[in-house]
Every structure is written in C-alpha cells, then in structure tokens.
Amino acid sequence: MEFNVDKFKMMHLGSSNPKSNYTMGRANLAITKDERDLGVIIDDKLKFDKHIRxxxxKANRMxxxxxxxxxxxxxxxxxxxYPVLVRPLLEYCVQVWSPYKQKYINLIEGVQxxxxxxxxxxxxxxxxxxxxKLKLTMLI
Structure with missing residues (x-):
C-alpha cells in the first residue's frame, strides 16, 4: 500500500518533542497543529477546545x-x-471529547x-x- 504524501499530515505531540521534519521519498510531510478525525477536532496538546467551540x-446556528x-x-x-436537529450535534462522540472544564460544560448546557x-x-x-416536562436530561 502506498502513502499519498499530499494527504499525509504530521502532528507533533508533547512538549519535549524535538519537532523534526520528516520526508517520504523526496517530499516533506506537512505538519499540522490540529486535525479532524471522524468529525472530532484534536490539537497538538490533545485538547478539544476548537472542537467544542x-x-x-453549529448548535446555536441550528x-x-x-x-x-x-x-x-x-x-x-x-x-x-430539538432531539433530531440540535442534540445530536452536542452529543456526537462525547465519549472522546467529554468536557471537563466548567466553562465548556456551561457553554454546552447553555445551548440546551x-x-x-x-x-x-x-x-x-x-x-x-x-x-x-420535556423528558430531557442534562447534557453533562
């Protein structure tokens, strides 16, 4: 299986990472600070702040x-x-990005x-x- 160098991105994790540049063949691999995988955005500090925002x-626009x-x-x-158009936006992959900071919990609950x-x-x-009355539960 061949790698497509144009689609391949490198993310340096950790503060003690030397952040070397890597090449494949003759092409330099792209370095990214955050990446979307299955709709969830994660950054190089393993935080989900950008995803939560x-x-x-999206939920407020809806x-x-x-x-x-x-x-x-x-x-x-x-x-x-609401359960069809808004709530799925707030619950998608919550097991991965589950907010632990009170400011994000307040923002998410504020949408509901x-x-x-x-x-x-x-x-x-x-x-x-x-x-x-609406038979809903708190999100967090």
Missing part, C-alpha cells in the same frame, strides 16, 4: 434556524425538532437552556422543571 456554534423557521412552538413541535426557552408555555418554569 465548533459544535456550540437553534436560530428553528426559531426563524417556525412561527409558533409548542412542546410537541419542540420534541420533534436556550433551546428550552423557545417553548412559550414553559418560560416561567425553572430550567430543571423544563427538562423534566
């Missing part, structure tokens, strides 16, 4: 499209849209918090009561 942005696309919301419409505000009949309830 990206999924939060919430915006839902808000613009529907003139009235009720619990039934919400439960048809904003989503529950779309249902007018639940606006006066607390977030926990909204989740209970």
């Amino acid at each position: 990206g999924i939060i942005n 919430l915006g499209l839902i808000r613009i696309g529907f003139s009235c919301y009720d619990e039934e419409i919400f439960m048809h849209l 918090r904003r989503a529950t505000r779309l249902v007018p009949s639940l606006r006066k309830l607390s977030y926990e009561k909204k989740l209970e």
Whole structure:
C-alpha cells in the first residue's frame, strides 16, 4: 500500500518533542497543529477546545434556524425538532471529547437552556422543571 504524501499530515505531540521534519521519498510531510478525525477536532496538546467551540456554534446556528423557521412552538413541535436537529450535534462522540472544564460544560448546557426557552408555555418554569416536562436530561 502506498502513502499519498499530499494527504499525509504530521502532528507533533508533547512538549519535549524535538519537532523534526520528516520526508517520504523526496517530499516533506506537512505538519499540522490540529486535525479532524471522524468529525472530532484534536490539537497538538490533545485538547478539544476548537472542537467544542465548533459544535456550540453549529448548535446555536441550528437553534436560530428553528426559531426563524417556525412561527409558533409548542412542546410537541419542540420534541420533534430539538432531539433530531440540535442534540445530536452536542452529543456526537462525547465519549472522546467529554468536557471537563466548567466553562465548556456551561457553554454546552447553555445551548440546551436556550433551546428550552423557545417553548412559550414553559418560560416561567425553572430550567430543571423544563427538562423534566420535556423528558430531557442534562447534557453533562
């Protein structure tokens, strides 16, 4: 099996890594600071910050499209849209990138918090009561 040098990327891991340049044949291998694999972005420090920011942005954009696309919301419409269009964005591969920093936990949970505000009949309830009424669980 031959390697395609144009598709091959090198990521240096660790602070004591000498960060050498490598060649294959006569071509230098490209060096990258972050890479996407199966939709998950990881950086050279083995952190998922860029990935988490990206999924939060995608989920917020999707919430915006839902808000613009529907003139009235009720619990039934919400439960048809949110679990299919938004929640999978927030849960995809969470076993790999599971957020442990409180700032990311708050941002991810904030997306669901904003989503529950779309249902007018639940606006006066607390977030926990909204989740209970909609039969949803906290994300983190």
